[in-house]
Amino acid sequence: MVLYGVAALAASLLAGKLVGDLLGVALGVESNVGGVGFAMIMLIIVTDRLRKKGHFPEASEQGVLFWSAMYIPIVVAMASTQNVAGAVSSGPMAIIAGLAALVAGAVLVPVLSRIGAPAEPLPPVDEEEKQVV
Known part of the structure; x- marks a missing residue:
């Protein structure tokens, strides 16, 4: 399977x-x-x-x-x-696109983390589970 x-x-x-x-x-x-x-x-x-x-x-x-x-x-x-070397050597567009994606990702992390209702916190780990970990 x-x-x-x-x-x-x-x-x-x-x-x-x-x-x-x-x-x-x-x-x-x-x-x-x-x-x-x-x-x-x-x-x-x-x-x-x-x-x-x-x-x-x-x-x-x-x-x-x-x-x-x-x-x-x-x-x-x-x-x-x-062909990364070819893309970078042919002009700055590859670097600009990569930096734009990086900035967009960094900006969207806080926005995406606010989506949805806050969840209940996880229950505390008891002593038996602490020993296994």
Whole structure:
């Protein structure tokens, strides 16, 4: 069953790469544009819907959780295949876009943290759980 979770991840990665390649062609860029991001969004949506319908068992979810721990190394490896040096050397636009994304993310953190009602605090940890940790 773990294999099904890994298969779901692989299928979403292939579909995301296809969408990223098609978007790159549509934009006239010789690169994959956002393929990994599309893949992760597809994986989240598909697994959430399958989980809600009861078609995604716990063991299959373990396959997805295993690879979710590997997400950052996978993204770094895929990003290394992009022509970053070419983008930076062709002009300041890549640096400006990166800085704009950084500033937008930093500005939106407080805004997004205010969304929703405050939740109840977690119950205190008892002495037995403290010893396990």
